[in-house]
Every structure is written in C-alpha cells, then in structure tokens.
Amino acid sequence: MIQAIGTDLVEIDRVRKLLKRHGEKALRRLFTEEELRYALGHQDPAPSLAARIAAKEAFQKCWPEGLSWKEVWVGMEGRKPVLRFAPQLQARLQAQGLVPHLSLSHERGYALALVVLEARAPGAG
Numbered sequence: 583m584i585q586a587i588g589t590d591l592v593e594i595d596r597v598r599k600l601l602k603r604h605g606e607k608a609l610r611r612l613f614t615e616e617e618l619r620y621a622l623g624h625q626d627p628a629p630s631l632a633a634r635i636a637a638k639e640a641f642q643k644c645w646p647e648g649l650s651w652k653e654v655w656v657g658m659e660g661r662k663p664v665l666r667f668a669p670q671l672q673a674r675l676q677a678q679g680l681v682p683h684l685s686l687s688h689e690r691g692y693a694l695a696l697v698v699l700e701a702r703a704p705g706a707g
Contacts, residue, residue: 583700583701584698584699584700584701585644585680585699585700585701586643586644586645586697586698586699587644587696587697587698587699588639588640588641588642588643588644588696588697588699589640589643589694589695589696589697590635590636590637590639590640590643590694590695591636591692591693591694592632592633592635592636592639592692592693592694593632593691593692594628594629594632594688594690594691594692594693595628595691596632597628597631597632597635598628601628601631609631611651612631612635612651612652613631613634613651613652613655614652614655614666616655616657616666617631617634617655617656617657620656620658621634629688629693630688632688632692632693633656633663633686633687633688633693633694633695634655634656635693636686636693636694636695637654637656637663637665637684637686637695637697638651638654638655638656639695640684640695640696640697641654641665641682641697642654643697644682644697644699649671652668653667653668653671654666654667654668654671655667656684656686663684663685663686664682664684665682665684665697678701679701679702679703680699680700680701680702681699681700681701681702682697682698682699682700683697683698683699683700684696684697
C-alpha cells in the first residue's frame, strides 16, 4: 500500500550557480562520496546533481521529521537510481515496513524526482 508520495523539481542552472559560488564546500555539504563519484564522472555534472537534490527533497516530503542532506542519498544499481539511507534511518524504515521507490528525470533546464514510500506487511517480499 502506498504510504506517501513526494516529488520535487530543481532548476539545473540554480545548481550551476551554487557550484560556481560555493564550489567544493557546497558539494561536500550536500552530497555523499557515492553521489559525487557518479555525478562528477559526467561531462556536465549539474543535471545529475540537481536530480539528487530533487530526490533528497522528494523523500523529505514523505518523511515526518527533518533530515540532513547526507542522511538520504541516491545510489545506483546498474542503471537504476535507488535511495540509500544512513543506518539509523534505514533501520526505522525497515522497522516500519517501508520500502522506497525512486524515479529521476532531467530535461533541458530541470531535474525531477518522484519518491513513493510503500508500506509492506511484515514478512512481505
């Protein structure tokens, strides 16, 4: 059963301006090493970084408490983006039977993320 849905849209040029203004400091504050390795491997990292900001914000809209930027992040399983969590948050999700689903997209000037939190019965696969 769907427990929560969150979505967020980020303007890619805002990320470019943030990086130009704050550079390495902004990268280290907002993103995990895993996210940086992926995004900085692209010729233009701004769309990937914007999508990751959107994913963090979309998840935050599903979660009842405030989170830091590095408590939730985007990892990759092959070509599929997935949400990853700090250990305490991961344990809470598991205890509540919550399974996150993530979809990312970016086109021209915007990056979009959609998060669905699915509640599964204990023991359900």
